[in-house]
Amino acid sequence: MNNKLSFLPSTQLLLKTVAVTLTLLGSGVTHADKLSVAQQEKLQSGAAMGTPSTVSCPSEFHSIVLSSDATQCQQFESEIPAAMVYHTAMSPSQVISFYKEQLPMFKTHPAVNQRTLITSKERHTKIVISPDNTGAQVDILVAAK
Numbered sequence: 001m002n003n004k005l006s007f008l009p010s011t012q013l014l015l016k017t018v019a020v021t022l023t024l025l026g027s028g029v030t031h032a033d034k035l036s037v038a039q040q041e042k043l044q045s046g047a048a049m050g051t052p053s054t055v056s057c058p059s060e061f062h063s064i065v066l067s068s069d070a071t072q073c074q075q076f077e078s079e080i081p082a083a084m085v086y087h088t089a090m091s092p093s094q095v096i097s098f099y100k101e102q103l104p105m106f107k108t109h110p111a112v113n114q115r116t117l118i119t120s121k122e123r124h125t126k127i128v129i130s131p132d133n134t135g136a137q138v139d140i141l142v143a144a145k
Contacts, residue, residue: 062142089135
């Protein structure tokens, strides 16, 4: 393989990470509020929706601490590159303060479309905080170092 092309896997990973981040930042949709396929099938079949099944959220995800009131945790991938989304009753500004205290070495970027990006120094870890009707949605993205 040509030495000039040996960087491609890292470049592809970076491009995928950037694409996911931009999608999350540009999306007006809150992913944590979507109905699961099973719930949608129940609604379509006319069955009552009852109490949603809940899965307890972990205290941390790839060394990133989650808020103590984290709910609706959805882990899209556990292996790196990894992604998790959760909901918190805290306001976006409270979540930003929480992560500034927990991760003082991370950089908080200016909000874009009401979404705040917090990144690790090397930009391997990204946290996106966006407003939700009853608090905030937090997306955690972890790429290879």
